[in-house]
Amino acid sequence: MEQTSDMGFAKVDLDRQRRCGFPEVIYAEGKTVEAVVSIFERQQRCGIVPFATRVKPEQMEALKDRFPNGIANDLARTFRMPPNRKPDLGKVAVLTAGTSDQPVAEEAVETLLWMGVEVVLIHDVGVAGPHRLVENLPQMEGCAAAVVIAGMEGALPSVVGGYVDFPVVAVPTSVGYGANFGGISALLGMLNSCASNVTVVNIDAGFKGGYVAGLIAKNQRK
Amino acid sequence: MEQTSDMGFAKVDLDRQRRCGFPEVIYAEGKTVEAVVSIFERQQRCGIVPFATRVKPEQMEALKDRFPNGIANDLARTFRMPPNRKPDLGKVAVLTAGTSDQPVAEEAVETLLWMGVEVVLIHDVGVAGPHRLVENLPQMEGCAAAVVIAGMEGALPSVVGGYVDFPVVAVPTSVGYGANFGGISALLGMLNSCASNVTVVNIDAGFKGGYVAGLIAKNQRK
Amino acid sequence: MEQTSDMGFAKVDLDRQRRCGFPEVIYAEGKTVEAVVSIFERQQRCGIVPFATRVKPEQMEALKDRFPNGIANDLARTFRMPPNRKPDLGKVAVLTAGTSDQPVAEEAVETLLWMGVEVVLIHDVGVAGPHRLVENLPQMEGCAAAVVIAGMEGALPSVVGGYVDFPVVAVPTSVGYGANFGGISALLGMLNSCASNVTVVNIDAGFKGGYVAGLIAKNQRK
Amino acid sequence: MEQTSDMGFAKVDLDRQRRCGFPEVIYAEGKTVEAVVSIFERQQRCGIVPFATRVKPEQMEALKDRFPNGIANDLARTFRMPPNRKPDLGKVAVLTAGTSDQPVAEEAVETLLWMGVEVVLIHDVGVAGPHRLVENLPQMEGCAAAVVIAGMEGALPSVVGGYVDFPVVAVPTSVGYGANFGGISALLGMLNSCASNVTVVNIDAGFKGGYVAGLIAKNQRK
Amino acid sequence: MEQTSDMGFAKVDLDRQRRCGFPEVIYAEGKTVEAVVSIFERQQRCGIVPFATRVKPEQMEALKDRFPNGIANDLARTFRMPPNRKPDLGKVAVLTAGTSDQPVAEEAVETLLWMGVEVVLIHDVGVAGPHRLVENLPQMEGCAAAVVIAGMEGALPSVVGGYVDFPVVAVPTSVGYGANFGGISALLGMLNSCASNVTVVNIDAGFKGGYVAGLIAKNQRK
Amino acid sequence: MEQTSDMGFAKVDLDRQRRCGFPEVIYAEGKTVEAVVSIFERQQRCGIVPFATRVKPEQMEALKDRFPNGIANDLARTFRMPPNRKPDLGKVAVLTAGTSDQPVAEEAVETLLWMGVEVVLIHDVGVAGPHRLVENLPQMEGCAAAVVIAGMEGALPSVVGGYVDFPVVAVPTSVGYGANFGGISALLGMLNSCASNVTVVNIDAGFKGGYVAGLIAKNQRK
């Protein structure tokens, strides 16, 4: 049986769920409105729970029209169909340093919910207000992993990493100005983290941050 | 009871094992021979299984002399005491693209063994010889995570990530020349990986790559 | 007889076809609509098959109006007159990693067709879906060269290079976000390719990628 | 009267103490042994308390021989004459993230002592061991400024800045490896600090970090 | 009593004034109009003198409407309530190299006035017109610190630093073109300043430059 | 039959000659003396003409001892066995800008000779002496490709590309100082070449430059 379905404009990988555990996500950027809707439709028809990221406003409108039951998150720029089973894949904490890290955090959260993972969301615990993080530590009890999202100096993952005994997936954001360089400073800070349990994904990569944490959480329940 | 033991030259964090799951590792670079031996000794006395990384030849000699039962790995530049229990924390695959990635791979392997994780080591499966990787895929069956170590273009983690359903921790190495920039090309390649399950640690960070994978594997057995 | 024809705003090199094998291509960026049409016209009158790249919408309109027989490719942003002979210069494969690499691929394809080269176009065979490329390998049979177009980590040329015995011209694209840096990550990945048969051209340089591959294919038939 | 004394190899600025508050410091790097000793001697003769930084071993030997009462700090690579008055210029805290930041810290400490400032030295309080810093906060009571020295991700100044109400002078160190880039990661982290009271000096600039903090402390007592 | 007041969209740190000397500043960028007004209101109610920076035109309008007594500075993009006591915290000089550094300078000035510091503003004394600075030196008499704002080569802080005996806080601006790189050239010039009393904050960081200078001036009066 | 022969320290790809046209080259850097000799020996036994690059002096000595008929090029740092057939794969020109580009040129030449390609070597024709190149143009008659090696501004490939109608493979060298950045300036110059027939390989990549040109020449004779 064919693994790849050639739709003319994009090869949709229907076999991925079996091979990699989760179906292929639809990265909407650079695709036409029609292409996004059509891939979404086809995944749906094949019994896959579709999930689209980096959805532009006009794509979002078309998806909402076509799939009225879908879950749209405008801040996260994601659209997904409701899960077809209850969350049963462990728990992941998502932390942000400041208000402006929220859109990336929302993308991570949507990814985790789509995977069936329980999410603890802790906002605005940047290192310049040190007692804020400490107050929120108890909420992370029982988590399999944390996704820590921060711009500027990117110090939060190191500090979180010093408190917990599970992997921290650090997501640098392009928030800031000047020598921030669109998130490079935060990225470098995270790569050089003195905490041993910190790994890093690309700048603003909320989906990937959530996805890897979700894979770790999935392991937790086996 | 005190958590931190001030030894004059370095504060040894004896409480870390309880708080973070694994005791503090001794990063030997920039420490005197005496300091390394003395911290090692103290951890040992406190019932911790000590583990030292980036050990320089003269430090290695002193450690071998003082701890004849210790396990020295000259390629990995690590020294550790034998584990005080059997490996029981799941399985991790360690893959390298080429011969020159071996020292970093050895550091990851030693870290995993110290943590009590089973290791599958697959060498020399770089992307320019595509059938090599495919031949070795079955060995990764049952792993909780993979540590993929590559220099040059850093493409191997993406390719591995396309085959497996667990997290891939990518470790760029400084192997190469010219526009390699001491591993930056590999690092950037890995950060931009099109595979969703790839996270990244610092260049040549074999310890951190192994450590995070070990934490994921530890989860696996819970 | 004069080699260079001074038109006031640009020196048109009419002798280039004899000296370099192919006539000078019209790089439309930064030229006025009138200049583009006028150079196009003059080349046409001199018996050259004109070819314009990086054509902006308003330039495209003017060219379509003035040369109704011309071949416009809006995605590629190219405009050319139909070839005055049948394709007879060998065969070149053009591969892309993902949907967003398509505009650059189209520019390469148009260039090859203008040169009289047969093109095999293989889309969407990025490394995270490894079986896709393998399925398409047979199509490359008999090619003189491949143009491989990829953004993100730029790993595809290395993998293709491991399968074929002819030169691979790698074209990095500016597709991606974060630590992609407008294509630099892909560029560096390609420059550091572990496959010996991979050369590189500038980011988004679809024309140059196609042109060099076309020159190699031209050689093939001699 | 002449302000500048031309010694052939270097113009010694004897007027600086009056104009800028402190005499010119002797930056020994790139000077011959004879030049260093001779400038030191001349400052001494003019009633200035000389202070040399970045002193190389052979320069150090010559200075020790010639000025047996001098204070040599081999780790800091500094040599100075004892102060001619009691410390009376306020108090400054010097903090380091890890053992390897110590040489830079020592340079800052020597600078402060030479200026007549009281120093509180707090070692090894990096962010991955969060309780260490908190334990040491009371020691900073009454300080006019802090010099915070850190390599790797450079997060410590931000965290310290969140606890104190005086200026923090951050000194990035070149400690680390990989994407540390000789201290650039730490430098960028510090420049992007989310704490409002953090300023930055050059990588490994222990002298400048101490000097600016000393100027602030001097203000304190006016 | 609670230290942090959770408002849903942002945690407002009401305790900061006690802990750090000055209340938390409202960084308006990336916040909604409603959020800015509401945080401003709440700080006001708690007896804090609120201060907002990076205020966008629509946020400015809303603040002006709601707080008719507020002090708006459109060039500086700041909004603050009038101080509730007379300036009593020393004097700071703010210098600019050229006309285009003025917006950043205004942000520094507003910050200092909000802190209750006296400001001496000296414009347009760039190094290519050397006599201009010399003419203005007497105005800096009695200052505790200088904030020196410059784009292009960023040389002004070094020159100022050579004339004065107090700390110079250098603020690079993104003014310029070509190899200016959005202020990086000025930033690097300032970090490498040969004057010992120069520290640096981020590019265009007028608030931070003013804030640190204000903290130094505050010390002056103690 | 097995394609890969596992020798413990490195997997030797004996099938590559069939799949990719040429056998795997031995990159000696980072291998032990024994490993290099042993892989060389094994290839030899399998009927392959072995070729080693980046050979260090001690490796070279061992190879010379073991294979007295081998062809050693100390400048190129290569060692190869004599070809087992006459050169029959077309002609390639190798040009250098200056004396210091010679080692990289020699590596390219050795590669081409190993492949059985005829080589025309043209030294020292940098752009600052414009008549030198013109004098040598006739020698390039009948070539299938040129390998152009240059450091500093990397302008030579563009100029050569303007004269010839075949592909130019540009090899940047790390020759130079200052803003040369170990060859990056030359690399960037070549990537931005205004000549359409110029492709680029990595800095100092004499082997790859020669190899790709050789593949093009091989095509020429088909």
Place this chain on the structure above:
Amino acid sequence: MEQTSDMGFAKVDLDRQRRCGFPEVIYAEGKTVEAVVSIFERQQRCGIVPFATRVKPEQMEALKDRFPNGIANDLARTFRMPPNRKPDLGKVAVLTAGTSDQPVAEEAVETLLWMGVEVVLIHDVGVAGPHRLVENLPQMEGCAAAVVIAGMEGALPSVVGGYVDFPVVAVPTSVGYGANFGGISALLGMLNSCASNVTVVNIDAGFKGGYVAGLIAKNQRK
């Protein structure tokens, strides 16, 4: 008598002409329309021939209205009053590599004409069409300096420098795409020029390129 005239928004340096040979040029970027007109007016009244660069359309309109005799160059974005004496300061050649370098060239030309220097303008002589430059060499006879303007690889100044015996002022332009980095590639190429008589100014700095060449030409006639 006062040297600097304080106009509130900018200090106009009326003494510069005596001190530096030419009056201060008005850099219009970042100034209001009123400021530009007013400074222009004042210089005019003081007997200076005013010259404004980087003039924006609305500033240009205002200048044309107020000074109907002024010379506006929209491509160069300059506005100046006619010279008050005949050109008598030697001759300078201005060369461009391609059509897109023209705006920068025009700025250089206007600067030279304002200084009273004779200009030879040679367009479109990029290195990929090598005979074009050679044809135009005779026009440079008798020049004191050349301003050579080029984007892409920035090779033209080196080639020109190889033909002439006077200084070449190289001006990199931001023309190009991909690894051009807004002119950095051209800038680096020019800094690394193998021709000894090439100096460099900032990217797109047509004014500075023309000004320095004009100063050299002025010397010529003394």
Place this chain on the structure above:
Amino acid sequence: MEQTSDMGFAKVDLDRQRRCGFPEVIYAEGKTVEAVVSIFERQQRCGIVPFATRVKPEQMEALKDRFPNGIANDLARTFRMPPNRKPDLGKVAVLTAGTSDQPVAEEAVETLLWMGVEVVLIHDVGVAGPHRLVENLPQMEGCAAAVVIAGMEGALPSVVGGYVDFPVVAVPTSVGYGANFGGISALLGMLNSCASNVTVVNIDAGFKGGYVAGLIAKNQRK
């Protein structure tokens, strides 16, 4: 008659003196001792005054032995034969910011003396000691150009450029540490100079700085 003399290892351009005004300089780096001596000898025999730069100690020894009348400058790393006519080409000032810029300055001085230009050498006038430069301004009277050599922030050329009415050739040096990046900070500072008469050459390019200034001075006397 032949213009180029092929010596096997390097093409010596004997015609350059006629074409470019000065004979080809021997860049000794990367040449064998024999090659340097032999090229030197041949130039001498052809009536050229030879000049070698970047001469290594062993090359220097051989040149001193063979040409006892030669002028060796060990600091500058240059060797030249005495001029065959009196200096008659105008006057150039060479200024340095600090002691460590001296080797580069010496290379510039030797170049100017070889060209027959009078040199005014002004050392150690860096911007942090502002009165030093002012004291030395009168010495620059009557110069045709200045070569200004500075590391660190590279501010000196801008300040010098503000005082003089002739071209300033700025030479950045690799002196410094930290964010100096081997002279890049100084280079960027100089490229962004706010003084209109400043051009730049490569880092540590004392020869080129002197050569261009010499060409300007040569013009002066015509």
